[in-house]
Amino acid sequence: MRDKTEQIIKAALDVFIKKGFQVATTQEIAKEAEVAEITLYRKFSTKQNLFITAVKTVIEKQFNSHVKKLAKAENTEEFLSGIIYNRLEVLSKNASLVKMLLSESLMGNLAEEINLSTLIFSSLKNGLDIHFDMLNKNVDTAFIARQLGGIFLSFIILPIEQPFHELDESGKEEVVKKYVKSLVIE
Amino acid sequence: MRDKTEQIIKAALDVFIKKGFQVATTQEIAKEAEVAEITLYRKFSTKQNLFITAVKTVIEKQFNSHVKKLAKAENTEEFLSGIIYNRLEVLSKNASLVKMLLSESLMGNLAEEINLSTLIFSSLKNGLDIHFDMLNKNVDTAFIARQLGGIFLSFIILPIEQPFHELDESGKEEVVKKYVKSLVIE
Amino acid sequence: MRDKTEQIIKAALDVFIKKGFQVATTQEIAKEAEVAEITLYRKFSTKQNLFITAVKTVIEKQFNSHVKKLAKAENTEEFLSGIIYNRLEVLSKNASLVKMLLSESLMGNLAEEINLSTLIFSSLKNGLDIHFDMLNKNVDTAFIARQLGGIFLSFIILPIEQPFHELDESGKEEVVKKYVKSLVIE
Amino acid sequence: MRDKTEQIIKAALDVFIKKGFQVATTQEIAKEAEVAEITLYRKFSTKQNLFITAVKTVIEKQFNSHVKKLAKAENTEEFLSGIIYNRLEVLSKNASLVKMLLSESLMGNLAEEINLSTLIFSSLKNGLDIHFDMLNKNVDTAFIARQLGGIFLSFIILPIEQPFHELDESGKEEVVKKYVKSLVIE
DNA sequence: CATGAATGAGCCTTCATTCAT
DNA sequence: AATGAATGAAGGCTCATTCAT
Known part of the structure; x- marks a missing residue:
């Protein structure tokens, strides 16, 4: 389902925005997305990559x-x-x-x-x-x-x-x- | 000795500037200041406080x-x-x-x-x-x-x-x- | 299909030989066999069992x-x-x-x-x-x-x-x- | 104290011998050495290094x-x-x-x-x-x-x-x- | 004043295994 | 028969901070 992926991106944005990249934890993101932590990794392989993906999504949508x-x-x-x-x-x-x-x-x-x-x-x-x-x-x-x-x-x-x-x-x-x-x- | 305190502040500034507050570690600062880690704490009690003190020193000197x-x-x-x-x-x-x-x-x-x-x-x-x-x-x-x-x-x-x-x-x-x-x- | 089973055994041998039992991962085996991970489990129920089956196949063929x-x-x-x-x-x-x-x-x-x-x-x-x-x-x-x-x-x-x-x-x-x-x- | 270092090496040998490098966990070693896990790392920086050090100790002592x-x-x-x-x-x-x-x-x-x-x-x-x-x-x-x-x-x-x-x-x-x-x- | 030695808590990441389709 | 999607549990490693000396 596309659903979980979107949940994760949304949660990731939330947390990254609130705390910044370094301070944000994948644990918190997973919890906020109501997803197991490993699901983040299966989908985005690394915290870094999740960050970039999430941010790009917004930038492309909003800043175009x-x-x-x-x-x-x-x-x-x-x-x-x-x-x-x-x-x-x-x-x-x-x-x-x-x-x-x-x-x-x-x-x-x-x-x-x-x-x-x-x-x-x-x-x-x-x-x-x-x-x-x-x-x-x-x-x-x-x-x-x-x-x-x-x-x-x-x-x-x-x-x-x-x-x-x-x-x-x-x-x-x-x-x-x-x-x-x-x-x-x- | 005034000396050690100044060494620490100098090193702290170096490291904080290079890495930012969160990413900088007291370990690295202590190493750069050639001081035991605990000495930071004796003098500044917390990383936060070391940061503030160090930064204020410069601001007062330079930005007055x-x-x-x-x-x-x-x-x-x-x-x-x-x-x-x-x-x-x-x-x-x-x-x-x-x-x-x-x-x-x-x-x-x-x-x-x-x-x-x-x-x-x-x-x-x-x-x-x-x-x-x-x-x-x-x-x-x-x-x-x-x-x-x-x-x-x-x-x-x-x-x-x-x-x-x-x-x-x-x-x-x-x-x-x-x-x-x-x-x-x- | 007999085919998939053999693909898996072949891939498993490859990976197990290269990495040993503990270090080898079912993920890698599945990937090398071009099969979904779960197919391993449907056919061999556990990593352990896949290992034994694969090894026995060779031993019987080669060491008889x-x-x-x-x-x-x-x-x-x-x-x-x-x-x-x-x-x-x-x-x-x-x-x-x-x-x-x-x-x-x-x-x-x-x-x-x-x-x-x-x-x-x-x-x-x-x-x-x-x-x-x-x-x-x-x-x-x-x-x-x-x-x-x-x-x-x-x-x-x-x-x-x-x-x-x-x-x-x-x-x-x-x-x-x-x-x-x-x-x-x- | 030299003591803790030795405790760790001893425990490490125990566990490594029993389980091998990959399967042994630093957690178990730390527990067996009655030491916090991080103490291993402060002293040996990495699992790999702890392994080598421990093994070398014995080899030099016994196999000379x-x-x-x-x-x-x-x-x-x-x-x-x-x-x-x-x-x-x-x-x-x-x-x-x-x-x-x-x-x-x-x-x-x-x-x-x-x-x-x-x-x-x-x-x-x-x-x-x-x-x-x-x-x-x-x-x-x-x-x-x-x-x-x-x-x-x-x-x-x-x-x-x-x-x-x-x-x-x-x-x-x-x-x-x-x-x-x-x-x-x- | 200064420190060597130690830690509880937590982080990113991975693994074997399962469920719904 | 086959799978895409998901997970609980655990692993190596690091950090700010504190004792005892």
């Missing part, structure tokens, strides 16, 4: 970036608004997971394929390159990508009154507008 | 913020340049430690007193409040503090070609200028 | 002793040459299996029916008794059986330049002659 | 070969009697250990330094070479070493009525004499 699609907008401001809005929404909704991944990534425990900070930065840079190439504009995209990255990180890491995705629509728009204005594009 | 002093500058731009320059310099120089602390902080393993992200954010907000109060200007300091925080985080977390503190003077100034310009102060 | 037939030779020297030649040939050809069985036997893990050292010793003693009874000679057959056993064991266990069965005919005969000469029959 | 000393005897028969007598005595006294080592060795689980069969064979060959060199006799020492090896192995492996070391002095001498006579030295 629309940056490239947005990049085709002719209007730069619209494009940037789109990115900021969309990314803040996704990151904000998955805050716990993101924090955990960032945490592991900062200690160098993550393979490239699930290293969020790299993923985010390069997909941003990529989208920006596409956009400004299209417009034949010569812009320091690395710098803007860094600015955008900084904005996102500040929302994840710094103390915050209300998560972005819980703001009402006008609140969100106001925030986004403010940040778009701050991006330095000469 | 000049924000408040800078805040008294009459010229806002000068003030902000000062902050950015100074913080990027310090963070960049202590990148490994900062990454580790951020990592632990993201998993909620850090007491308030050494929680870097909180520390940074509030000291920034604080300085900004003082400055703009002095100028009798009504400004959304939380937003600016968040912007500044984002800038700093982007330098710590995102992939970077050359650490800030290794740039030459004109390089640093250029970066700082660009970021000051990006701060949205209506 | 001609000692008794040889024992009827009138000429003692010819008889002994026959035994030595034949046993060295068989043991040498099945060296891996023999080593494994001996290994298990030494730890007392083997039932009588597949305990090689006992099997060999008693069939030797038996043949010798028959032979010397026939000749009405009173000889210490236990001692000779032990001597013969020692010869065989030395070929299996001690480091050797070339296995007996790979020698050319004259080489083999020379070896056999030497050993026959060494047997103490007063 | 006098072959070389005996080799200097001018009389070949005396020399061979000496070897046979001495080795049968030692092997017989340590039968359990020897069986276990042989068992492991047959499955290729033993490092050179504790591989009994190799050890015995080469020390025999060595002694024989020294002896016959001294006498300026050209003899096939490899063959004799193999014969001797066979004798010893037959005593260890084949079923036996009374262990050599439990025979009375005249019984022992008779056995030894018979075997010496069987050695083929042209």
Whole structure:
């Protein structure tokens, strides 16, 4: 049955997010999944692999970036608004997971394929390159990508009154507008 | 002897920075400090406490913020340049430690007193409040503090070609200028 | 199908010979036999039993002793040459299996029916008794059986330049002659 | 205290001899040594290493070969009697250990330094070479070493009525004499 | 003040075996 | 007859922490 596999992945995410990779134990995951510990191993062979599989599942489902699609907008401001809005929404909704991944990534425990900070930065840079190439504009995209990255990180890491995705629509728009204005594009 | 205590703190920092709190072992620290394991406990009673003590030592020595002093500058731009320059310099120089602390902080393993992200954010907000109060200007300091925080985080977390503190003077100034310009102060 | 059963026995022998009883796993055997693990159990009910069955199959096929037939030779020297030649040939050809069985036997893990050292010793003693009874000679057959056993064991266990069965005919005969000469029959 | 270390080694030998390396568990050893399991690991770092250390201890104490000393005897028969007598005595006294080592060795689980069969064979060959060199006799020492090896192995492996070391002095001498006579030295 | 020696608890992983299909 | 999926039990190994000296 697909069922148990999904139970395990779900439980694994729960526990990994709550405790991080090192501190989480396969025992706890198994218990939370209501499965014998060995079943984890029959299915995922190692804790490491279970972690990667579980995380990739979410990343692919949630973070599948629309940056490239947005990049085709002719209007730069619209494009940037789109990115900021969309990314803040996704990151904000998955805050716990993101924090955990960032945490592991900062200690160098993550393979490239699930290293969020790299993923985010390069997909941003990529989208920006596409956009400004299209417009034949010569812009320091690395710098803007860094600015955008900084904005996102500040929302994840710094103390915050209300998560972005819980703001009402006008609140969100106001925030986004403010940040778009701050991006330095000469 | 003051000596042993310092050896231990030094070794502890080394190991904690390299591995993070959870993964670091008192065994390794003791070995690196060339001290019996129990000596750690006689002096610091617990791993947790050794960690906090060691980290505080560095934070106090290195991060002792000049924000408040800078805040008294009459010229806002000068003030902000000062902050950015100074913080990027310090963070960049202590990148490994900062990454580790951020990592632990993201998993909620850090007491308030050494929680870097909180520390940074509030000291920034604080300085900004003082400055703009002095100028009798009504400004959304939380937003600016968040912007500044984002800038700093982007330098710590995102992939970077050359650490800030290794740039030459004109390089640093250029970066700082660009970021000051990006701060949205209506 | 007879087929699967044979596949399993073959694979089991392979794995048991390579790893010994304890270290071999039913998982590996099943994999090598290209069969589901449970099929082993349906057919042989336990690992132990699979082992015994597989080993017996080979022993019966390969080791079926001609000692008794040889024992009827009138000429003692010819008889002994026959035994030595034949046993060295068989043991040498099945060296891996023999080593494994001996290994298990030494730890007392083997039932009588597949305990090689006992099997060999008693069939030797038996043949010798028959032979010397026939000749009405009173000889210490236990001692000779032990001597013969020692010869065989030395070929299996001690480091050797070339296995007996790979020698050319004259080489083999020379070896056999030497050993026959060494047997103490007063 | 040297005490616990010795307790552990003793218990380890007990258990390893009774069960063999693979089947023996560190848990059982620890229990038998009345020591926490981790203490084994603090002292010997790994099961493997505990095994080697324990075995070496006995081998060095018990098997320390006098072959070389005996080799200097001018009389070949005396020399061979000496070897046979001495080795049968030692092997017989340590039968359990020897069986276990042989068992492991047959499955290729033993490092050179504790591989009994190799050890015995080469020390025999060595002694024989020294002896016959001294006498300026050209003899096939490899063959004799193999014969001797066979004798010893037959005593260890084949079923036996009374262990050599439990025979009375005249019984022992008779056995030894018979075997010496069987050695083929042209 | 400093330490060598010891541990209870727990982790990741594996194995022979069984059940429902 | 054959199997995919699951497990209780156990194994090697490690960790933060504590006595007795």
